[in-house]
Amino acid sequence: MFTLSPPRPSAVTPADSPPGAAMGSRKSGFYRHDLDGLRGLAIALVAVFHVWFGRVSGGVDVFLVLSGFFFGGSLLRTALDPDSSLSPWPEIRRLVRRLLPALVVVLAAGAVLTVLIQPQTRWETFADQSLASLAYYQNWELSATASNYLRAGEAVSPLQHIWSMSVQGQFYISFLILIFAFAYLLRRPLGRRLRPTFVALLAALTIASLSFATVLHVQDQTAAYYNSFARAWELLLGVLVGAAVPYIRWPMWLRTVAATVGLAAIVSCGALIDGVREFPGPWALVPVGATVLMILAAANRQSRPSTSDRLPLPNRLLSAAPLMTLGAMAYSLYLWHWPLLIFWLAYTDGSRAGLVDGAVILAISGVLAYLTMRFVEEPLRFRRGGAAQVTPQPTIPWRTRLRRPTIALGTTVGLLGVALTATSFTWREHVTVQRSHGKELVMLSSTGYPGARALTENARVPKLPMRPTVLEAKNDLPESTNDGCISDFDNVGVINCTYGDLSATRTIALAGGSHAEHWITALDALAKMHHFKIVTYLKMGCPLTTEQEPLVMGDNRPYPNCHEWNERVMAKLISDRPSFVFTTSTRPWNIKPGDVMPATYIGIWQTLSDNNIPILAMRDTPWLVRDGEPFFPTDCLAKGGDAESCGIKRSEVLSDRNQTLDFLAQFPQMRILDLSDAVCRPDVCRAVEGNVLIYHDSHHISATYMRTLIPELGRQLGAATRWW
Template structure:
């Protein structure tokens, strides 16, 4: 998991910096009620030492978690704390503006945000681009360049959400700008919330009502659906839910709700405030200590740190010096809180780039880098953040502030585009795809064929490693590869659509990788070839798990149910399957290979009952590293990118297939000898790159094995030439 940025708005320590300018000409009748409340008690949004200190707690949780401290497995809850603080402070400023003028200025609002967040963010993006160019292998430049553009335009959270369920991104490293996702979430919330406030002001004017109850209606209209959606999406797709703004807005809304109550929190009995405040801080710390990466997040579990932070904010005014401010208001906490935004921006890219450069980080080294990030953070805070935030000229002119923000945004976008251009130049200059024999260089019986041995250097490699991730089956281009989030059965049809012989490929991406060879055979043998593929989802009626998270995978179970019903009704002549997964859940909810075997056999039996012949292609092993990345970095020393041939027999998917086949009449085709003729397994055979990622074969290599596949299919009852 990745984490959020510190609150992006001054907590009130700089008088006059963020005062509203050029208000929208909408007023309300009950302005006097707001003013009366303001006169009655000091506003709760004047400087709050506990708020500054709470930011320090939040960023401390984030930094120590990222550094790798094992006793803080839930440090990512700092994101939730920051969202609450941000909602509280931003809404408090808007409420003060309504109290004072009866209106709000969108231009002034966005100008304040632009001068506050964009300059420092752009500086970090530019420096990160340079560090990536210098220290990160070029194979990653394209993906990171796109991330930088997404970070600069505040949509990177959706890019990361898509990647979280993208099977093609299984070997992606955490992006050095991944932490910008939370900034994107906030900006998306602050597109919606000020517009709702304007609508509430207009409604109050038309209805001649107090604006505050209408603001509550607008806030609940955001918070409740977001909370419900957060629970639902976290249950079905937690990796995606983590990054989505729609699953996070309720957290910002809780902070906004605390601000709407306003000065009335100060009327809380002091004893009650003290208890609530300290309990709230304890809830935040408890979440950091006991929540783990296996906790479905955000969902309802995020309520613990979220409500804890809200309790600290609500109780602060009433608790006085006996409350959490006794700790949070101390000079060290306030200093870290003031530095938190820059500190957050800098620590993550430094950690991630160091991780790639040193191939991992120890806790000691992680802590050292995190501590060192204070230096660029302090420099950015003193030379970029404060000078622009406190500039009188920029503060007085929303137009100037917005122009400044736009220019810094363009700088960030340009940095990302520069990295994309550098990658394009590198990949464009690499060898173009050339005809290469691949597996065709091997003997009819390839085992121990010396032509399959590893060579340190070859004249050219097809596909070039920089282009390997694009060497895909046509199902990706044709949009019939179903992702993990949906159970809808998608299909593509190739070959002769009017043929009386229908061959089906069904299962996960490990059978999908064989499509190029099957397409060639379908054209040659006049088959109707139909493909049903879902990420990480084998053809089995078992109760499935997501491989990475080991959590239930209900959309896979449902997809299998629907697909089996369709196949039984359609009665294709042949179904060919393969799979990566080796285990499923048994009736006791325990993960086991036996449960997967039983589920596979049930599906096969149902198909055999209607006359469909099932065939299994043996799973090829995971080399244990990203082959194409290794090859790109070791073009003159390819022996650095070999793997043990014994990984095939040890592969869990293959072992499960072997256990399921006996007694079923289902044959298994094993072409591994043509993938790895001689140990250790070579990354390039016949000038063709064998693997395109950590476990899938390149389409080019699969295509070169077409004649071998034809012979194997014919041997088990599917006539092919």
């Protein structure tokens, strides 16, 4: 995380500095050392909470406000000046010099560590997110991933933290366009009213952004978390504070109280508020408001605080040298600490760092951050005679001594960025080529790749390479997914697609979430053989349930759209009156090993039975979980594991008894289907059976393995329907 701060002025305060000069400007001669310290405190909180507590500290929100204060406040003073240039290019060049070099270095190091530590199945994600980070749309990339049910539960990315930098980068460019366009069009018509009019516009945008964030937070908190406009109010509020600072007048005692409250709120925020679930909604006002108090506490037009003794005590504490140094390193430290943590956890297969290894991670992050700041950031930011050099220096500082290597350094960083981009595109193309071979999967020999028949029929298994491969698996999906026949998280509409024998009069309604959907591959084949049709009623992550406040399975996000969709789909099922409704009847326990029949399914079965619609109740396939986190067999196999070591004990994912059996007397029209023995052995659910990879992620059956389930599903389905 970072904030753009104004260039450091000369150590000498000009005697003619106006009392109302903005804090931190070159003209004022007053530099806000306490805000450097506040950045240091914020990055310390971010890193500590990430490494040891797995929580959001509120430090990112502090950075967002400070970014708006420094960057926006500076532009308010320059772009809206009647005598200023209307060219944004100097600011853009400064942004590029400030932001990209350190980012490129960290991304390049991350690419090397990805190849050394992560399985090949994770390289594509890193390539995608590297490109997203370089182009500053990482927040949208992560938002798309979070809303993609097929990618839910993926390992945490080592570049996930760059979402906030993308939000800031988008804000900087948008603000530049807005303010320069505003000045260009209205400088002459508005004259002296130009600045207050623009500030009023910013205030309206701030209110609109906060309102949008509040509404979206309720509707889809994950989308709100990464949404640029939902975060814009935090930066815009910083800009507004920068505009207000020159006019602030309040006594020292009140400033001290405000600073004390602000500092206490910032320090305690991470412990008291679950920011992952509550930000950027109204609770984000706590760290944001606290940062505003810290800024305003040291602003007083009547007393020009050019020395620390005129600051409130909390601000003086923040001006301590260690915190200021940490603040100067904040950008680089933010870049380094998260990927180092994630790579360490990937290397050790851990879920959280301990006291010792966490301290080592922070120490290494600090060293790398300092070296990056000292030898990459500052040589490219501070150039002799550049904007950051306010007065000529009597002696040659180290920055000037590094003038000659600066060109070479800039060229090296540029080439590194080009190489990283080219490598990312090249790997993505390689994966695309590998997956193009997946078309062969439908033609695999049943003798060479018996799959489930190795369990159900004791079929002989020759020694052949596993298919799909770990790279092919991601796209080994049911046809309905590729056809767009399943509603996504946001869509509450019922999508009907028809498979099997389209002219048949007998119909099976395939209804529920993706765990009902992945049976379409086998059902479609059986429907064509036995002359019935399949009509889909599907929604991602949403089984048929009467639950009033459903949650997304896996991360327990509120899922109100699931409830609305269930109401619609049940009405349509009753209206359509299919011959049978095929749906899942169990779910994994969240609190203990095994699976369970949720009580919220009973109301669905009762409604269908009351309307004389028989039910085909399929026991859900196992969800693979280790240490409370989704487990991906493809990752394990790519790391060198085998079918056994990359599997999971059956007792951990399946109960001894299918609890649906207990409801047969209550629902005599219900028929129970259970293919657990075609997926798992008596003691273990392996990753591979009959040379076929069972899962394409952590809990969905691959389409290739599903085709090997056709004989066993056909046997059970024929007995249940009596159609053959």
